[in-house]
Amino acid sequence: MCGIIGVIDKRRQSVDGAKIKEALSMMNERGSGEGAGYVAYGIYPEYKDYFALHVFFDNIRENKAALDTLLEKWGTIVHDEQIKTYEQPNIRKVHTPWRYFFRPDRSLMPKSTTPDEDIVTHLVMKINAEKNGALIFSSGKNLGVFKAAGWPEDVADFYRIQDYQGYLWLAHNRYPTNTPGWWGGAHPFNLLNWSVVHNGEITSYGTNRRYIESYGYKCTMFTDTEVVAYLIDLLVRKHGLSEKMAVRAFAPPFWEDIDRMPPKEQELNRAIRLAYGSALMNGPFAICVANENTLVGFTDRIKLRPLVTGEYGDRLYISSEEAAIRRMEPDVDNIAMPKAGEPVIGRVIS
């Protein structure tokens, strides 16, 4: 179980975080109070050219100096500060959330076509694998993940997410099974500008993890969801596929359907399944994945988890339950259920 929400305003108008909180809380039956989180895009306009690194420190005095040194080695810390939090009776503050605005020194990755992103990815993988009391859980530009172990409303109030002005939001209400409810295990998962929330289980995780790790990613969060962020980064950023084609790889058509397609389409889909068979995701899942321009929602190929979409004006809403969408926008139009394995995509217009 778990409840998910994704909202995008295609004209980048701010969406009220308080509404997201209310909608997510409506789905508390889907959660267990052990993890909730939000990601909002567009919240750091004054630092939009720098990577906003959100870090959980176990202990500021013991763990922060080492991270500062490492970041300075790979670039410049433009600004850093503690993320403001507001004590909640039901949240035990086991970590101190911190944010850095970081500019990588691209001359250190001379052979890469995306040196900035590669440096940041390298740092995220390294820090998180070392487990030295620091965990980078958000690393994109002009966006931030806010998450903790707790109920959605408590986590929202802990960070006062309504204070952040975002045009694209993902939110997640967690019912943990495979891994315990710890802060790092709460959704959304993020890498660079990719963020993911997920309901269900990725039964193919063992295959997906070994595949993605052969490309230098390291799965460190003890949960199946993080591979989605890495897979989409690989397929879209590194291999240059569109989000639509990446989703095709994650939840491809069945062979019997491919066999009935016209020859060119057959060839394309066969190629996708051959090249990306290890990226195919099996098991029950509904996923919302986003970057700064796009919100994508999709389910597994045989629709084992729920996903509902709705539209209102420039906004696309995706959620596990229609009620959550209606809490955000009572007048929503076009409530629909996407076809299994096929993505629903919302893009910014300007």
Next chain:
Amino acid sequence: MTIGSIPLRFKVDIDPDQCMLCGRCVDNCSYGVFRKDGDAIRVNSRNCVACHRCSAFCPRDAISIYEKPTDYRSHPVWTREVRENIFNQAKTGKIVLAGMGNALPYPIIFDRLVLDACQVTNPSIDPLREPMELRTYLGKKPSSLSLKESADGTVELITKLSPNLQIETPIMVGHMSYGAISLNAQTAIAKAVSRIGTFMGTGEGGLHESLYPYQKNMIVQVASGRFGVDINYLERGAAIEIKIGQGAKPGLGGHLPGEKICADVSYTRMIPEGSDAISPAPHHDIYSIEDLKQLVRSLKEATEWKKPVFVKIAAVHNSAAIAAGIARSSADAVVIDGFRGGTGAAPRVFRDHVGIPVEAAVASVDAKLRQQGIRNKVSIIASGGIRESADVAKIICLGADAVYIGTSALVAMGCRVCGTCYRGQCAWGIATQKPELTKRLDPDVESVHVENLIHGWTLELAELMGAAGINSIESLRGNRDRLRGYMLDEGLLNVLDVKTVGA
């Protein structure tokens, strides 16, 4: 002879109350156990190999066969087998020749791995009612795709795909040559695989003319002896397999004795009747990994890059590094043949002591290829000791794309694993070229048995996948999270990259 005669291996009893003296046992036994003597059937138990042909054809269940009717003084070190080998070699001074796979009681890793099933957090899938995909492509895959996506939504594929074999079940039948087995046995397998939509290997014995109708389901082998290899043969195969080694006898070549080279075998192997067919231990045009690349590419040049080329190696200590070399050679698949792999004839000392289990070899090969980012360059085919569908599921979880079965297919045709294939007397008409024996095997009947077996395993595999919540075999492949080790030591768990039960 001071050693005297050694105790009987098998004792054959005929129940006189049941026996009706029909003589079927006399006719069926090709080892000379039975003799009709007036009103009785006489038995020479010493000739028995326990192939069960007699009891299988006794209409009254009158025949019983007992193993080891005489006890030795038991001893954990000086086992019966050890002692009998010493007797044998003391008498002959020769290398002991044996058949079938490894006969020592090493623990079987497959039997210490357990599979997973869904409970609550993900639903199991009913393969009879919902889609379940076992289709597998064998060959080189691109590491990424180049697509041209237009604004109108059309997507054009730029990347050129290498030729792959498409199989509807990850179960193929491995290379057993005409010569090692009979043409009827090969024909039965050929009919079965072409009906199922999978493949079989020719072995290093050429491709008999009568099998040409099944050639699109044949993988033609090129081994060190190059028997039966010419351009026509290469062009007929759906894929070409270079055999470097065999799990039953790593590091050795092959030797089909002249007495098995009958006219027809001689024709397909393209060597004179009655001459020995000796396959050298190495390919004498391959003394190093770059030479292997040369042969792979030579075969591709000769067939205009239209056919996948596989390379088969025996599972040995350094398999992972060797496979990584093979993956860089332009080869399209690597076949890993574990030390339980069967054979018609191998020196006992090799069969029982050289090589490693396929489970460990496949796990380390898959891991090494991933580590080096070249897993897409080759498919992995596992063979050697695949006995049931669970073994197939487990080896796929450990990283294999597909399996070859050998002995299992022979057992489906009647083989009782008596392990005396090298004598050429197979009473079931499988491992023999004697016309009076080979005619016992009806290719039409036995092809149904082989087909049934693969079909049954395929159904079970689909059920196992469904129970694990997986509806496409890609998601089982290398998914070691779906396995747990039961009573495996930590070192082996690390090699297999599998957690222990309970973890």
Next chain:
Amino acid sequence: MATQIRIDAKGLHYTSLNQKIRAAIADGVKEIIIDNVLGQRFIGNGIRGDDVTITVNGVPGGDLAMFMSGPTIVVHGNADHAPGNTMDKGNVIIHGSAGDAVAHSMRGGKVYVRDNIGYRGGIHMKQYLEKRPILVVGGAARAFLGEYMAGGLLIVLGLTGIPPIEERGVGSGIHGGEIYVRGIIDKNNLGVGAQQIPATEEQKTMIKPIIEDFAQTFGLDSVPLLTSDYSRISPASARPFANKYTWE
């Protein structure tokens, strides 16, 4: 239609070169001349066409004419590793020397090398019915000549000023076919299962046309070759390893 074409192989990959050769043969070209060959492997791999002649000017790479079935390839230069490998039919004429494993597993046709060859020449040559491969070496061969030989005919003439063979393992494991060497070889250099007997007049008569053809091909005087003594190396027994095993 042109019956002759020239291909400039300078900087050409072997796959492109072979594609050009195949295309020319498909177009009915009978004579293909390839200039500036340098290291391209697999030339003429698996091609057919009994009336096609390919002239290679330069130094081809390994596995020249592998699996070839019919054509004639003439090389003006040295050949590398294993020319005539698993060749089925046709001719390979090398105006120069060649590397190791010449005529490896060859099953038909002929390979003539004017000068010397490397190690394991003629290894595992085999014959069947009318298919009887012939390897003739004008100069000298190195160790393990005719190892595993199962059929065919191998002749070494020793015309390059050094004896035909002075190294070990001649005919090691030979169980079919025959090797003729001009003169005699040191018996210590005979391999396991091989025997050396002076060639009879009958045997010399048998090889005479081949020696004449070889001499003519390279413009040599055949008379001294035909008047020489030859040794014949053949299997000591048809089943040299028949008694190696006992049953379990």
